[in-house]
Amino acid sequence: MTDKICSMEDIRKIFSDGLTVMVGGFGVPGTPFILVDALLADGAKGLTLIKNEANEDHMGVSKLIEAGQVRKIITSHLGLNATVIGIMNRGEIEVEFYPQGILAEKIRTGGSGLYGFLTDIGIDTILKEKKQTILMDGREVIVEPALRADVALIHATVGDRSGNLVYAKSARNFNPIMATAARTVIAEVEQVVETGVLEPDQIHTPGAFVDHMVEITELTQEYGILAHHVI
Amino acid sequence: MSYKEKIAGRAAREVQPGQVINLGIGIPTMIPRYLPDGTGIWVHSENGILGMGLRCRRGTEDRNLIDAGGNYVTLMPGASFFDSALSFALVRGGRLDVAFLGALEISQYGDLANWIIPGKHAPGIGGGMELAQKARRVIVTTTHATRNGQPKILKQCTLPLTAKGCVDLIITEQAVIEVTAAGLRLKEIAFDTSVDRVVANTAADLMIPDGELPRF
Numbered sequence: 045m046t047d048k049i050c051s052m053e054d055i056r057k058i059f060s061d062g063l064t065v066m067v068g069g070f071g072v073p074g075t076p077f078i079l080v081d082a083l084l085a086d087g088a089k090g091l092t093l094i095k096n097e098a099n100e101d102h103m104g105v106s107k108l109i110e111a112g113q114v115r116k117i118i119t120s121h122l123g124l125n126a127t128v129i130g131i132m133n134r135g136e137i138e139v140e141f142y143p144q145g146i147l148a149e150k151i152r153t154g155g156s157g158l159y160g161f162l163t164d165i166g167i168d169t170i171l172k173e174k175k176q177t178i179l180m181d182g183r184e185v186i187v188e189p190a191l192r193a194d195v196a197l198i199h200a201t202v203g204d205r206s207g208n209l210v211y212a213k214s215a216r217n218f219n220p221i222m223a224t225a226a227r228t229v230i231a232e233v234e235q236v237v238e239t240g241v242l243e244p245d246q247i248h249t250p251g252a253f254v255d256h257m258v259e260i261t262e263l264t265q266e267y268g269i270l271a272h273h274v275i
Numbered sequence: 276m277s278y279k280e281k282i283a284g285r286a287a288r289e290v291q292p293g294q295v296i297n298l299g300i301g302i303p304t305m306i307p308r309y310l311p312d313g314t315g316i317w318v319h320s321e322n323g324i325l326g327m328g329l330r331c332r333r334g335t336e337d338r339n340l341i342d343a344g345g346n347y348v349t350l351m352p353g354a355s356f357f358d359s360a361l362s363f364a365l366v367r368g369g370r371l372d373v374a375f376l377g378a379l380e381i382s383q384y385g386d387l388a389n390w391i392i393p394g395k396h397a398p399g400i401g402g403g404m405e406l407a408q409k410a411r412r413v414i415v416t417t418t419h420a421t422r423n424g425q426p427k428i429l430k431q432c433t434l435p436l437t438a439k440g441c442v443d444l445i446i447t448e449q450a451v452i453e454v455t456a457a458g459l460r461l462k463e464i465a466f467d468t469s470v471d472r473v474v475a476n477t478a479a480d481l482m483i484p485d486g487e488l489p490r491f
Contacts, residue, residue: 070322070359071345072338096359097399100345121399124345129398144321144402145363152360165367165405168439201339213339213356214322220358269336273345 048207048257049236055079055258056086058195058228064092066151066193066222067105071097071124073215075104076199076232077266079258083197084108093117094151094193096144096218098128103266109137118191120144143171146188148221154190155224161188196226200249203233204240207254208247216248223249230256234263278418278448281465284309285491286375286416286446290316294372295325295365297406300344302416303375318351319371321402323362326354343402363402367409374410376403378417378445380432383479385442385454387415388434407438419447419476426478428452428459449473451491458482463489 065083069075083091084107091114098117099106108114109128116138122128132139142150143165153161162185166172176187198219200209209231211219223229231249236259276284279302287309290296295317298304307329310316318327321343328349331337336347365371380388387407391397407413420426428445445452450473451463460482464473470488474481 070343071341073322073341074339119399121401123398123401139399141399143400143404144359145366145405148359148363163367165408168436169404170435171400171404213337214320214324214341215339216356216358217323218359221360267338269338269347270345273341273347274336275330275333 047205048251048254049205050256050258052082052258055082055230055256058230058256059083059086059088061088062090063088063195064094064193066196066226067093067095068196068198068217068219068222069095069099069104070214070217071099072103072267072270073213074199074211074217074219075099075266076197077104077264078260079197079199079230079232080104080108081264084111084113087113089113090115094119094191094222096120096147098122098125100124100270101127112136116140118142118147120147147191148218150188150191151218151221151225154192155221158190160190162186163188191225193222193226194228196222196229198223198229198231198249198254200231200233202235202237202242203231203254203257204237204242204251206239207231207251207257208239208242209233209249209251209254210242210246211248220249223253228256229254230258232258232260234260279305281448282416282446285451286414289414289444289446290314290373292316295319295370296373296375297321297366297371297410299374299376299403299406301377303377304342304344304346306375306416319362319365320348321359321362323357323359324348324350324354325357325365326351328354363405366402366405369409369411371406371410373412373414374406375414375416376407378415378427380434381415381417381428381442381445382432383428383430383454383459385440386432387413387437387442388432389437391435393435404437407441412443413441414444414446415442416446419449419473426476429478430480449476452481455482460484461488463491466490
């Protein structure tokens with residue numbers, strides 16, 4: 045496999061208006077803050093974001109939304125971000141909510157080359173409205189389409205030059221599934237090692253799924269401990 | 276002891292050794308404090324942890340290790356990490372023994388509403404719908420009434436549902452109520468209340484067993 049390390053300038057060439065972008069992370073762990081900052085600096089507009097949540101106020105993808113670069117977010121929960129809830133309530137951004145595991149499964153099936161899946165989650169709720177349903181084994185189930193993106197932004201702890209990735213602890217979350225579900229997959233890694241250094245058993249995302257990798261030279265403040273979550 | 280601690284302490288008694296449990300935001304996150312040591316209880320966190328421990332002591336936080344509410348946590352021996360798809364395979368696939376959830380409204384049929392107040396509060400669904408619908412046992416831990424003193428336990432929910440007929444047990448600061456096929460059955464009442472007061476604060480019919488009710 046070729047060396048997948050590239051510069052931030054190369055990454056910026058991938059960004060353009062109107063892209064659908066998946067962003068890994070659940071809270072701070074696993075959010076690729078530096079790649080998000082690159083998208084912010086690029087200024088691409090009319091973006092559709094796919095992310096578990098919108099980070100917290102003034103952090104990560106929240107900055108993209110606050111800057112008016114995002115047309116729509118496909119997400120699970122915005123409860124920790126009053127700023128984005130305000131933007132949503134003023135109708136300045138379109139929001140599509142899914143149950144968290146259904147969002148994950150839509151991405152997983154998209155990454156697996158499938159068209160969708162069947163589920164009874166939300167079948168007795170307002171979530172059923174506007175959904176296609178079918179009878180399966182005598183029970184009504186929702187047809188949930190798969191989800192793919194133009195670009196996925198991923199954060200990993202270690203990557204080798206061939207794009208094999210290892211995630212840390214609860215920073216894994218949406219990253220491995222999003223790494224399978226986009227046309228162009230870009231990973232930022234905290235440490236780059238030579239191909240062959242990682243134990244095959246240790247690798248979470250095989251390099252075949254990763255197109256480009258950038259090494260983080262210094263973690264920004266956003267990656268650190270959030271004081272308001274400390275006891 | 277605050278009313279929240281009282282609810283959490285009573286809820287902890289519902290957990291059996293070896294069970295896999297999930298703790299929703301709010302009162303449920305206080306339950307681990309009251310679990311006896313060494314009982315091998317596995318706490319699942321939606322963001323991809325099985326075997327989560329208590330919250331971190333100040334100064335020991337790991338930036339890569341949080342619970343689903345963003346709080347820094349510890350691990351128990353045997354803990355594991357996994358991605359978000361697998362995390363909900365565990366929930367939907369029937370491997371979650373108990374989910375403890377909060378509530379806005381609960382109906383006499385065990386319907387639960389806890390995710391949206393249309394036009395007022397709609398932060399999203401999160402993992403709650405799958406937990407409510409697929410956990411093998413759903414225990415609601417909540418105050419008996421709203422902040423304005425309105426009953427939360429009703430004949431019918433007025434808010435959009437999280438899941439229908441999903442609740443097995445309701446634990447409030449005033450009472451423990453079981454959801455049965457025949458309706459709501461009062462099981463226990465708090466030391467500082469009376470059956471009459473519980474009935475007055477509940478907007479659904481309660482079946483009240485004969486004799487003295489256990490207190491908690």
